[in-house]
Amino acid sequence: MQCQTCAFFHAPKSQCRRYAPQPQAENSGATAVWPTVAVDDWCGEYRAKDATKAA
Template identity: 45%
Template sequence: MAEFCSNCRLFHESRSANAGLCRAHPPRAQADGSAIWPSVNRNDWCGEYRQIPPPENPGLRKMVI
């Protein structure tokens, strides 16, 4: 699967068919005191990509058991 924003679990789809919001980091403060999530296109990408669903971690399971 390509590592595009639209395939990332941190991507929140908006009403626009081609855009959404990136939830990788907290919303950014604006001059008027509000805060917004960064807007991204579906085919954008970055270094914060997370698979949908998160990959299984068998090492973690061994630690819990």
């Protein structure tokens, strides 16, 4: 159970896309970003890639 095998992992940018991008403050304003994760991270929202194909 790791991000690298999770259905919500966006490998090209190593992002978790389980939820919509979240606001993040910047120097002169704000932007919205997906969280960056490591391939060997994990969380309780994990869903195997194959599980979403079967749903």
